[in-house]
Amino acid sequence: MPEFIDDFLFTYQTLVYSLGINGLLALSMYVVLALGQLSLGQAAFMGMGAYVSALLTVKIGAPFLLVLLAAMLVPALAALIVGAPTLRLSGVYLALATIGLGEVQRIFFLNSELTGGALGLSGIPMKGGLVSIYGSLGLALVAFIFVARSKIGRAMEAMREDELAAGALGVDLPAYKLAALVVSAMLAGLAGALNAHVTSFISPEDYGFHAAVSILSYALLGGIGSPFAPVLGAFILTLLPEVLRSLADFRGVVNGAIIVLVVIFMPRGLMTWRMGRIGASTRRPS
């Protein structure tokens, strides 16, 4: 019997890890979307965290906790620098600028000797695990629940619904936007570091436009009414390809069809409850 459990855990280990990591990425998308900002830089911040952490582990052998901290701080710093000019943009213009950030970084990774070019970095030790991944996700969720129920959360919601009105009511728009981007970058960087330390290999292609859109789709599928919604979206989008594995050739088609149907019939996402109610009724985070 223990062998059976062992095999089960082994079989679904990557999937279980991916669920948590993609949940973190969904939250990183949620922070900016919750302010009504469309940023597609999350994949870039994730890659930054992944590369910083992998290099620290492989080349220096730094302790894992320190590595995770660095993987959050470096993208946060980058977000501060990039954020100041780009947050003057809004809507699709912000999206385009942040896609640009990802492309610049991808080309840097491809051409730098330090990052191994297109061959990426392999042989990263498996230091991440259930505790680090789900601990991070749990902490992030709890923090977001507190924030969403506080004055900050109400200000964020006001900005999402009507930026001008929120500004007129005294909400410090630039400060909120920059703070959201920095938090988003930290979460994405953390997710990148955890991913690098459970899949043992990273390459520049993992953090390109495709990844950026995947992360956005977590939040779109789940919704942004509460922090739980994007995490649910991430769980579903990560599980679907594996659950549908037995369909073999039809996997891609069914996977796509499910997503299209959800978007058509539930345009506000799968979970449309607003935060106020969720915070009051949910004592146990699911």
Add this chain to the structure above:
Amino acid sequence: MITRRLALAAASFAAMIYAGAAAAQTPVTIGAIEILTGPNNKYGIAIKNGFDLALDEVNKAGGVLGAPLAIAYEDSAGNKDQALNAARQLIGGKKVPLILGPTLSNEMFAVGPIAVERKIPIVGTSTTANGITAIGPYVFRTSLPEADVVPVTLRTAKEKLGVKKVAVMYGNDDAFTKSGYDVMKAALEKLGIETLTTETFGGKDTDFSAQLTKIKSLNPDAIVVSALVEAGAGILLAKKALGIPDSVRVIGGNGLNSPQVPTVAREAADGTLVGSPWFIDKPDAANQKFVAAYKAKYNMDPDQFAAQAYDTLFIVAQAIKDAGAANPEKIRDALGKVKHNGVMGPFSFTPDRDPADTSGVVVIEMKGGKFQIFK
């Protein structure tokens, strides 16, 4: 509660008896992780075709260990995480004693450590990047790495065409084309061929005129290209369009060694030189038989990925027979000793689990939309 437990025990007992009776017929199942969907699936499907064709022949000849051999395919869609899930599925769920694939070197870098951790031999048939077998003692590959093929091509070009100075182009966003370039660079230095310029491009680029205009002005004897099919064909078309003379040949890595190059580039592809571990018109009987059988079954020409897969399945089947049991450890030991004479020529593994024999390499050139042996 007790009755339910009793029923469960009875059911599992019955299942055990049934399993015992069926054991003689239960096939020996090995796993395969290939790209069966998505943009790179042409490689995965060619490989699957090659496996399936060889599988038919192995099973017609009595299978292995008194049972038929079977392959459990898992799709990786060219994605690292999905390849990992597929490998865990095969090792932990289906309990396969050996894994074939995955298709791309990038996927092998992610999957290889898992196989090594669980001590399951994993045999790449198309993973040519440097450092694949260094992942661990259970990682094998049957594809000749570029490091073995490219020097043969360049030496032939130097000897027969008098190539002295070249321009180099490579796709720098793909592990395959990048490591192909590394090999080219080393081989060019070793042969004393001068490199006038090194230009890079992205695998999804469609416009190569900037790089080729610069190359044209430098007047090289040949252009050495490390690219996959799409970009490679684009380069050939742009070279023709810019009026670079036909005497300036394109010397390609393994990526240009595909029948799809002339279907895109048409006459612009003429004169392209590549080295190949396998060639469709190789005259030996084993190869002719393979090509005929492949055409009959799939109604199209095999490519080298199919040929490598075809040989690999025989090598693996031989190893399972030699091992005497579907036991990963025994199969691994047996694999190291297998000698096989297949469509790619004589085959055995080096102690580092790479292919040992490069005598099967042929240099081929494109003429009138078809590759032929370069003389």
